[in-house]
Amino acid sequence: MITDPLLLASAIALLGFICGIVLYRGDYCMVAMLRDYYLIGDTTLLRSFVIYFLIASALFHLGNLVGLLPFLPPPTFALPSLSTLAGGLLFGIGIVLAGGCVVGTLYKMASGNLINWISFAGILAGSLLYAEVHPQVQLFSTQTTFAASITVAQHNPILQSLILLVISIAGLLAIWRWSRQGGLNVTSHARGYIQPWKVAVLLALLNFFFYLFSASPMGITTAYAKVAAYLERIFLPGHAAGLAYFQTDSISFKAGEILVRGGAGPRLDYISYTELALMAGIFSGALAAALYYKEFKIHGLPPWRQAVAALAGGILLAMGARIASGCNVKFFLGALPLLAWQGIIFAAATVVGTWIGTRILTRYVIR
Amino acid sequence: MADMQKIQLDILGQVCPACLLVVLREMNIHRQQLKNGETQLIIKTDHRDTTRTIPESARKMGYDVEVRNLETYYEITIGKK
Numbered sequence: 016m017i018t019d020p021l022l023l024a025s026a027i028a029l030l031g032f033i034c035g036i037v038l039y040r041g042d043y044c045m046v047a048m049l050r051d052y053y054l055i056g057d058t059t060l061l062r063s064f065v066i067y068f069l070i071a072s073a074l075f076h077l078g079n080l081v082g083l084l085p086f087l088p089p090p091t092f093a094l095p096s097l098s099t100l101a102g103g104l105l106f107g108i109g110i111v112l113a114g115g116c117v118v119g120t121l122y123k124m125a126s127g128n129l130i131n132w133i134s135f136a137g138i139l140a141g142s143l144l145y146a147e148v149h150p151q152v153q154l155f156s157t158q159t160t161f162a163a164s165i166t167v168a169q170h171n172p173i174l175q176s177l178i179l180l181v182i183s184i185a186g187l188l189a190i191w192r193w194s195r196q197g198g199l200n201v202t203s204h205a206r207g208y209i210q211p212w213k214v215a216v217l218l219a220l221l222n223f224f225f226y227l228f229s230a231s232p233m234g235i236t237t238a239y240a241k242v243a244a245y246l247e248r249i250f251l252p253g254h255a256a257g258l259a260y261f262q263t264d265s266i267s268f269k270a271g272e273i274l275v276r277g278g279a280g281p282r283l284d285y286i287s288y289t290e291l292a293l294m295a296g297i298f299s300g301a302l303a304a305a306l307y308y309k310e311f312k313i314h315g316l317p318p319w320r321q322a323v324a325a326l327a328g329g330i331l332l333a334m335g336a337r338i339a340s341g342c343n344v345k346f347f348l349g350a351l352p353l354l355a356w357q358g359i360i361f362a363a364a365t366v367v368g369t370w371i372g373t374r375i376l377t378r379y380v381i382r
Numbered sequence: 383m384a385d386m387q388k389i390q391l392d393i394l395g396q397v398c399p400a401c402l403l404v405v406l407r408e409m410n411i412h413r414q415q416l417k418n419g420e421t422q423l424i425i426k427t428d429h430r431d432t433t434r435t436i437p438e439s440a441r442k443m444g445y446d447v448e449v450r451n452l453e454t455y456y457e458i459t460i461g462k463k
Contacts, residue, residue, distance in 0.1 A: 047398065053441055054399060055406070114397040123398070126428060130397045202437070204456060205430035256463035312454040314395025314428065321397040336393035381403045 016086070016230040016270045024288040026228045031296015032256050032303070038122045039301040040207045040215035045343050046110045046119055054377075062193055063211035064347075069186045070219035072179060072352035075232070077237050078223060087167040088355055089231035090268035090275075093340060095356040096343075097159035098152060102339025102359040103346075105331050107368015110343070111376055112328025113137065116235050117342050118297060120329070125301035130325050139327015140176040142240040143247055143335035144330065146279070149260035152338055167354040175354055206308040222348055229289045230270060232349025235297075236336040237265060238290035240279035248281045255281070258293040266339070325378040335368075386461075387415065391425045393444050394455055402429045409443060409460065416445060422461035426452075433458065 016024040016365040037043070048060035076085035110116045113134035115123050120138065123131040145152070168175040193199055199212040208219075226232045240260075247255040255261055264278040266285060279284030305311040315323065339361055341350075347365075350358025391408060393401040404412040408423055415421035425436070433456050440460045448459045 044398065044431060047431060050399065051402070051435060054402065055435065056433060057438075059434075114399075128395055128428065130395065179403070201434055202439070203431070203434035204451065205433050206451060310428070310430075310454050312394075312428065317396050321400065325397060376399075377403065381397070381400045 017228050017274050018270055018275075020288050023228060024292040027225065027289055027292040028296040028299075030221050030225055030228075031293040032300035034218070034293070035122055035125070035300020035302070036304045037209060037214055037221075037300075038118065038297065039125060039304040040205075041148055041211060042203075042205060042208040043214045043218075044119045044123075045116050045347065046114065048370065049107075049366060050111055050373050050376075053274055053373045054371055060148065060211055062189075062199065063187050063191060063215040066199075066212050067215035067219050067348070068352050069183060069190075070216060071222055072182075072354075074219060074223040075138050075226065076179075078227070084226055084269075086230040088169070088353065089226070090356060091231040091234055091341070091345065092165050092350060092355050094160045094165055094355075095162050095360050096117065096156045097161070098156040099339045099357050099360045100364045102335045102337070103364025104368040104371075105184070106335030106339065106361075107365040107370075108372040108375065109141075109328045109330070109332025109335055110365075111369050111372025112324045112380065113332055114325060114328070116344075116345055117239065117317060117332070121294065122300045122301035125298060125311070127136045127311045129313060129315070130317045130321060133317075133322055133325040134329035134332075136163065138239050138333040139243040139246065139324040140326075140328075141330035141333025142143075142236075142243040142279075142337060145334055146240070146244070146247075146258045146260040149258070149337075155348070156340075165355055165357070167356070167359075178354060183274070190318065204265075210300075218348065218378050225289075225293070226349075230268070230275070232353070233291070233292050233293060234341060234345040234346065234349070235294055236333070236342045236345075237277075237279050237286050238294040238319075239333065241281065241286055241291055242294075244281040291326035298301060320380050320382070324376070334377055386419070387421045389421060389423050391423060392450075393425060393427045393429075395428065398429050398431075401425065401429045401432045402435055402439075405458075405460070406439065409440065409445070416461050419462035422459055425458040425460070426455055427456045427458065430456075432456075436460075 051057040081086045164170040244261045261280040262274045267276045346358040346361040412421050440447045450457045
C-alpha cells in the first residue's frame with residue numbers, strides 16, 4: 016500500500032483517468048449488462064463479465080499468495096447482513112431508472128448528457144437522505160448479520176477453492192465455446208470503440224493496481240457521500256455537524272505502524288485519497304475521451320418522465336449503496352472475484368432489482 | 383424510391399435505453415412498410431452502445447442497417463436499401 020497521501024491520491028487519480036477513457040470508449044455500462052439481457056436477450060456484456068471475473072479473481076488471489084496484496088479480506092469489506100440484500104435490491108432498481116450506475120453516470124456525464132447530470136444530483140441527494148437515517152440502518156445491519164465470516168475462504172478454505180475451481184472450468188469452457196461460435200468481438204460503429212472483452216481485461220488490471228496501491232479493490236460511492244457532505248456543510252453547517260454519519264469513520268485499519276482512517280465526513284482522509292481521487296479521475300478521463308472524439312454536446316433537457324425517473328433513480332441507487340455500504344464497483348468488481356459474502360448477496364439482489372427497474376422503466380418511463 | 387416515407391427519430395440527450403426501446407417499438411409498428419421498402423427509420427442518437435445493439439437487433443429482423451458518424455452523434459438508418 017502507498018501510505019503517502021499525495022502519492023496515493025495521484026496514483027489512484029491516474030488509474031481513474033485511464034479507467035474513464037476505457038469505460039467511455041467501450042461504453043461499458045454495467046446497467047446495460049443486466050438490463051439489455053432482460054430487454055433483448057443481449058449477453059455480450061455479461062460474457063465479458065465472465066472474463067473479468069476470471070482474470071480479477073486470479074490476479075487478486077495470486078497477488079495475495081505472493082505477498083503483493085496482504086489485505087485479504089480488504090479493510091473496506093464487512094460481514095453480510097439483510098442490509099446487503101435490501102441495499103442491493105434498491106440499488107438495482109435505481110441504476111436502471113437513472114440509466115447508469117455510480118460510475119456509468121460519471122462517464123456518461125462527460126458526454127454532456129443532462130439526464131446523467133440529473134441522476135448525479137439524485138445520487139448526492141440520496142447520500143444526504145441516507146445520512147439522516149444512518150444510525151437506524153446501522154443498528155439494523157448489526158442485528159441482521161447472518162454470517163460469521165467476510166469471505167467464503169474464512170468460512171471454509173476448501174469450499175472456496177472448490178467454488179473457484181468449478182467457476183474457472185465452467186468459465187474457460189464458456190469462453191472457448193463463444194470464441195468458436197464466432198469470436199468475442201462485436202460490431203460497433205462508435206468512434207474509438209474498445210471491445211467489451213478488452214475492457215474487461217483492462218478493468219481487472221486497473222482494479223488489481225487499485226488494490227495494490229490502496230489495500231482494497233475499487234470503491235466509489237462513499238466519495239459521493241463526501242461530496243454531498245461538503246455541500247451540506249456550506250448550506251446547512253449546523254445540521255451537517257450534528258449528523259453521526261459525517262462524524263464517524265467507516266474505515267479504520269493499520270498499515271504497518273500507520274493508522275489509516277476514512278469516512279463520508281467533509282474532511283481529507285483515506286476516502287479522499289482513494290474513492291474521491293478515482294471519481295475525479297474517471298470523470299476527467301471520460302471528458303478527455305468525449306472531447307477527443309468530438310462527442311461532447313449538451314442536447315437540452317430530456318422528456319419530463321425521464322428526468323423524474325433519473326432523479327428518483329439517483330436517490331434510490333444512493334440509498335441502496337449506502338444501506339449495503341457499497342455499490343456494484345466494490346461488490347461486483349471486488350467482492351465477487353474474492354468470493355466475499357457481501358458480493359454474492361449484493362449481486363443476487365441487484366440482479367432482481369434491475370429486473371424490477373426494467374419493468375418500471377418500460378411501463379412508466381419510456382412510453 | 384421517391385415516395386418513400388422517412389420517419390425521423392431524434393433521441394439525443396435521452397436516458398439509456400430510450401433509443402433502443404423507441405426503435406424496437408417503431409420497427410414493430412411499421413413492420414409491413416419497412417419490409418416492403420415503403421418506409422425508412424432514421425434515428426439520431428448519442429448512445430454509443432446503441433450503434434451495436436440496434437443494428438444487431440434490426441439485422442436479426444431482416445432489415446438493412448446503415449450507421450453514419452455525424453457531428454457529435456450517430457445516425458442509424460433502418461429499412462430496405
